[in-house]
Amino acid sequence: MPYKVYIDGQAGTTGLQLQEKLSHHDGVELLLIAEEKRKDEAERKRLMNLADVVFLCLPDAAAKEAVKLVENPNTCIIDASTAHRTAEGWTYGFPELSPAHREAIIHSKRIANPGCHATGFIAAAYPLVHLGIVAPDYPFTAHSLTGYSGGGKSMIAEYEAEERSYQFDSPRQYGLSQMHKHLPEMQHVTGITQPPVFMPIVCDFYSGMATCIPLHTNLFQKKVTKAELVAMLQDYYKGHPLISVEDTDVGFLAANEIRNTNKLKLYIEGNDERMTLISVFDNLGKGASGAAVQNMNLVLGLPETTGLI
Incomplete structure (x- = not known):
């Protein structure tokens, strides 16, 4: 039944x-x-x-x-x-x-x-903290690109209007006061001592999201190379069918790469000194x-x- x-x-x-x-x-x-x-x-x-x-x-x-x-x-x-x-x-x-x-x-x-932005941030930051790679007081920053469907019916109507402002043709930053509603859960769930400096950006595509965390390895609590971090995160998410950790040099990475799915891909890009962790997913799916x-x-x-x- x-x-x-x-x-x-x-x-x-x-x-x-x-x-x-x-x-x-x-x-x-x-x-x-x-x-x-x-x-x-x-x-x-x-x-x-x-x-x-x-x-x-x-x-x-x-x-x-x-x-x-x-x-x-x-x-x-x-x-x-x-x-x-x-x-x-x-x-x-x-x-x-x-x-x-x-x-x-x-x-x-x-x-x-x-939350959608929170999903991307937490997927990357939570393992870093709980594996001891960074301390809870690590100064996290993040920027997150989202399709306009994340703004609900009113924003969808604005972007899909027959006549609209030229400003909708460009990526638009918002949450500039650093009071975005997803910040409390980002801090609470990961256990970090302060919320990240967070820069959400809405763009002229329907759905998809790329949440990026830049990392300075000289601030790591546990020194790891890029290859070691990839291996650790692949092991962390091993056996989870909706999350995968990617080890590829993609050149360009589209925020809507896996739209219309319920999966999340976590990319580790950069080098042993400076890296970026990028969560790519659908804001209407896994988000x-x-x-x-x-x-x-x-x-x-x-x-x-x-x-x-």
């Missing part, structure tokens, strides 16, 4: 992506709310408490309110918003980080899905709905890549 799944906020970008993925998922039955009842609290509550898994694809404040509607102790909530990523009692949904992370997800009823489905699969005891590519 299929598991019952409900998406609260099914009309948003992540909600629509989840519907698409779950429509091809043999293990679940998607509970759909009638269009005219999308904001009917009683109907939402009924469906939430009927479901084995509820995905929240809502603004932060609405996500916090939606959690209060779930009274069924067996219902697992997977929140795609920023609201609970550092909250006590919530599990951070990045199973590849460690066996402890995976076990916590499997047994959790409250899972916070990672959003793909990660949410992966977490759902683990909770339900299904193979973690079911319904994913």
Whole structure:
């Protein structure tokens, strides 16, 4: 008998992506709310408490309110918003980080899905800290290129408008105040003593992401060559089907290289003195709905890549 799944906020970008993925998922039955009842609290509550898994694809404040509607102790909530990523009692949904992370997800009823930029940063920085290659007080910086779908329906409409400003033709930096909403989870999950200096950049392509961390090896706590770091990270992510560590001299690296997939490629580029770690993935895949489905699969005891590519 299929598991019952409900998406609260099914009309948003992540909600629509989840519907698409779950429509091809043999293990679940998607509970759909009638269009005219999308904001009917009683109907939402009924469906939430009927479901084995509820995905929240809502603004932060609405996500916090939606959690209060779930009274069924067996219902697992997977929140795609920023609201609970550092909250006590919530599990951070990045199973590849460690066996402890995976076990916590499997047994959790409250899972916070990672942010897209945070996914790229944490995939690279977490092993560096936890393998002792850099100290927790390492002065991390990062820049992250994203397709415009990461801004949701309003930004998609701006970029795809028939008439638009010339500024949309150029990459645009944002989050210039160093107060980006993903910074708290970047610091909290990796265990670093201060958030990175972070430079997000939105570009004129639909989906894809490349999060880059520059590294000075003279600041490393444990001295390693580029070849040694590649080997260590390949071993760290060994056996994880959605993350691979690449050892290639690519010359050019496109942020949308693996769009429309749920995978992440971690590139180690540079030389023994100066390196860059670059996480390439789809901001709508491993950076959003793909990660949410992966977490759902683990909770339900299904193979973690079911319904994913």
